[in-house]
Amino acid sequence: MKIPIIERGFIPPDPVAPDSLKGIPRQQTNPVRWKGDSWQDFVDHLKADGVIIRQERSECAVFDTDSGGLAYGLPHGIVRPNSAEDISKTLKAAQTYKVPVTTRGGGLTTEGESVAFGGLLLDMTSMNNVLEINQETMTVRTEAGIFWHQLAEMLRRDGMDYLSAPLNLTASVGGTLGVGGIDVNSPRLGCSADQAVALQVVTPTGEIVECSETENPELMERVLLGYGQFGVITEATLKIRKFSPITMKYFYYSSLRTAIEDLQFIAKEDAADYCGILTIIDRAITLLVAFDSDEREKEFNERWRKKMRGHGEIGFGIRMALHYLLHPWRFKEALYIIGRRLTLFPEFSRTEFMRDNKIVDRTVVFSRAVWKYWGGRQMVIPDLSAKAEKFAEAVERGNAVCRKYFKYYTLYCVGIKLRGRLPRYEMSCIPADASDIAYGCEFEPMLKDMDYSRDHLQAFKNEIYDIGVDMGLSYYRFGGMMKGYIRRVFPDEVVDRHLAMKREADPAMILNPDVIF
Amino acid sequence: MPKTKSIKKNKKGYESCSGCGVCLLVCPQWRRTSSMSVTRKARARAMQAGVLPEEIASSIDACLVCGSCEPACPEEISITSMNIEQRIRLNRARSKYPSWYPVPLKKAFISDNSILRRSTIVLAGGSGLGQKTCEHIINLLGGSKKAGLAADDGRDIAALIEAGMVLDDERIKYFLNNLRYADTLVVAEGILHLPLREWLPGKKIKGFGEALMDIRAIRRSLGPEDMYIIESRGYHSDFERLVKYYDRLRHETGCQMNLDLQRIAIPTGASSLQARHNIETAGCLEHAKWIMKGRRVKRIVVEDFADIKVFQLITDIPVIHISGLI
Structure with missing residues (x-):
């Protein structure tokens, strides 16, 4: 693979966004498929090294797209590693033969980041063993290809739980640590990547390295939130806690800004253990608040509840009824909201997941709902992440874009507690100007039973991402699109420094190409 | 005349698979092998890409x-x-079958008038329940005047369905003929629950678990120190109803169950055709070990008689069939 040398400070033509002409729809362009030079030599080398490589059509086809369902590409072959040694051998050979290597966990990217456009795909899900649960240090050591749900299953046998993870059953630990990972308890506990206390990493040149905040801390900081550029995470030590069911409360708003202000208030005052906003279009805005213990709930009720400006369900229902009585031409919208409310909310309180009015296994409850009501063969979820002061405006502008492009959509907003100014936050989902708590919003159109062209979807995403450029924000689930936006969002000095580090760590630039570099 | 050509029309097929992978999390073969290739997700995605069943035969099998x-x-x-439909398609395309495949036998059709007027008929299936246990179950279900044990329990039909082989309409007709007056069918073969619901609409189709747990004395004999093993095929075939039923049971008795966090019953696979051929290569012992991992119980109670052997092989904890609770 030929990696063009980019002069410092020079921005090359980009097919995605910056150099497009005004008025012409911008499209995502899949990276050019790697041609396969030296592939057979690479395969022979790996076979001689005892690494099993699968090239059958039936094996490769499984990975032809990601959750986004917009980017399609096929690897030349797949390695399903059993150990860090397998990965080490693979990456060493890949450097020698200059074969691109794409790592993949749950494949939950939405911009093609975990799609291999030729070359080798590392299916990390084969490395899914939990190695040790230590209740003295309250940590778990696990192989990084494990899905969070598998980890939860293991931890629960010991009455334990992880701290925070994406509300998605099939996100992998390694993939999540590489991008951040947001939960509704992130305003309190931070992103999933901040749970990691130690990692085993295979560098792009094949060295197996242990790292933590004290051992090889530079590598640790590069790998966490590093988009897979600086190594493959093979094992992770994560913080854990005792499992507890949660009590959930809902506050309903008709104003986005008011709901956001209340969300930020709760996060700032640490008034709840979990909080987030989930909307039906921008009419029915729900602030979810939850608690791990009765004490925390009691404290909330005594100190903070009266400051919440949201309504209860009945009060909100009456206001909505009045609103739509005065706007009868919007009755279809009202029917949609009612229908959505009637189907979605009972999912959050299914009897088999409730005990004494508490939700048991909240991740399962939410994840199942996410896949059932938002999932599909295409998922378009651009997002923005901002410091507290800019967040409300960012969401309002993003909401206006949603309105322009789609009839029905959802916004999901949550806070992310920061651990000071860690190097890992640089050029990541964490906005450069954020301190203490950053905020993120996902903009997710409802695509089920709707026919939208790829151009339409891509134009929508670009318009959301452009808000980020305009306001100096970041994106908390970015990836493939970052290649087009990276130099628009981050200063050249920062991008060039990271590119130089990448070149040093990965001389042939083979690991996860086209994600951000 | 019941429809026997297909078991159930798909609401949606593999083309609807979004590749989310949630199915993979509950797949016992995935848990055992950590290989994406053996999963439902992989088969769906491969077929979306135009792969033929023959190319993924090992995964289908x-x-x-x-x-x-x-x-x-x-x-x-x-x-x-x-x-199952994929197995049917695969069988059409191949001439050599796995060693565990059933040999279709020309079965003598039995007209079983002795049970014809019973309100409850027990189909004990190929699970290995002895005559004595069956009689005990009949007594528990109200005695021989109310309940009867079917001589034709449809185990051959269950095996053919599982293997994706051709079902003979005449055979099905005779099988169902014996069941036509019953209100309730207690069916050991979980794989028969769904087709029976379609073939005999209006009849109550229950597994041993539900049928016997409806008896208060049996329910009361379960406690927090019991590990209760739900028969997975029947449970999953009527999940929306049974998940609530078993949740109430768990709440009421305090017993532990082979349910994962999604409330899916973790199977041992002991009643599968593969396991009937070889319990070890089918992975049953590993599945049972996962079910028992971290559990502190004094007794294992199983709905599926075939599970007794599996748990006895991996633990010293006493294992009994649900009918042995009283």
Whole structure:
């Protein structure tokens, strides 16, 4: 693979966004498929090294797209590693033969980041063993290809739980640590990547390295939130806690800004253990608040509840009824909201997941709902992440874009507690100007039973991402699109420094190409 | 005349699979092998890309037809039916079958008038329940005037369905003929629950678990120190109803169950055709070990008689069939 040398400070033509002409729809362009030079030599080398490589059509086809369902590409072959040694051998050979290597966990990217456009795909899900649960240090050591749900299953046998993870059953630990990972308890506990206390990493040149905040801390900081550029995470030590069911409360708003202000208030005052906003279009805005213990709930009720400006369900229902009585031409919208409310909310309180009015296994409850009501063969979820002061405006502008492009959509907003100014936050989902708590919003159109062209979807995403450029924000689930936006969002000095580090760590630039570099 | 050509029309097929992978999390073969290739997700994605069943034969054959993936699927694809339909397609394209495949026998059709007027008929299936146990079950279900044990329990039909082989309409007709007056069928073969519901609409189709747990004395004999093993195929075939039923049971008795965090019953696969051929190569022992990992119980109670042997092989804890609770 030929990696063009980019002069410092020079921005090359980009097919995605910056150099497009005004008025012409911008499209995502899949990276050019790697041609396969030296592939057979690479395969022979790996076979001689005892690494099993699968090239059958039936094996490769499984990975032809990601959750986004917009980017399609096929690897030349797949390695399903059993150990860090397998990965080490693979990456060493890949450097020698200059074969691109794409790592993949749950494949939950939405911009093609975990799609291999030729070359080798590392299916990390084969490395899914939990190695040790230590209740003295309250940590778990696990192989990084494990899905969070598998980890939860293991931890629960010991009455334990992880701290925070994406509300998605099939996100992998390694993939999540590489991008951040947001939960509704992130305003309190931070992103999933901040749970990691130690990692085993295979560098792009094949060295197996242990790292933590004290051992090889530079590598640790590069790998966490590093988009897979600086190594493959093979094992992770994560913080854990005792499992507890949660009590959930809902506050309903008709104003986005008011709901956001209340969300930020709760996060700032640490008034709840979990909080987030989930909307039906921008009419029915729900602030979810939850608690791990009765004490925390009691404290909330005594100190903070009266400051919440949201309504209860009945009060909100009456206001909505009045609103739509005065706007009868919007009755279809009202029917949609009612229908959505009637189907979605009972999912959050299914009897088999409730005990004494508490939700048991909240991740399962939410994840199942996410896949059932938002999932599909295409998922378009651009997002923005901002410091507290800019967040409300960012969401309002993003909401206006949603309105322009789609009839029905959802916004999901949550806070992310920061651990000071860690190097890992640089050029990541964490906005450069954020301190203490950053905020993120996902903009997710409802695509089920709707026919939208790829151009339409891509134009929508670009318009959301452009808000980020305009306001100096970041994106908390970015990836493939970052290649087009990276130099628009981050200063050249920062991008060039990271590119130089990448070149040093990965001389042939083979690991996860086209994600951000 | 009941429809016997297909078990159930798919609401959605593999083309609807979004690749979310939730089915994979509950797949016992995935848990055992960590290989994406053996999963329902992989088969669906491969077929979306135009791969033929012959090319994924080993994956299709690996499926234990436990039904776990179906209730887990957020797209509500009828995965169990889809798995069997894929076996049917694969069988059409091949001449050599796995060693565990059933040999279709020309079975003598039995007209069983002795049970014809019973309100409850027990189909003990090929699970290995002895005559004595069956009589005990009949007594528990109200005695021989109310309940009867079917001589033709349809185990051959269950095996053919599981293997994706051709069902003979005449055979089905005779099988169903004996069951036509019953209100309730207590069916050991979980794989028969779904087709029986379709073939005999209006009849109550229950597994041993539900039928016997309706008896208060049996329910009362379960406690927090029991590990209760739900038969997975029947449970998953009527998941929306039974998940609530078993949740109430768990709440009421305090017993532990082979349910994962999604409330899917973790199967041992002991009743699968593969396991009837070889319990070890089918992975039953590993599945049972996972079920028992971290559990502190004094007794294991199973709905599926075939599970007794599996748990006895991996633990010293006493294992009994549910009918042995009283």
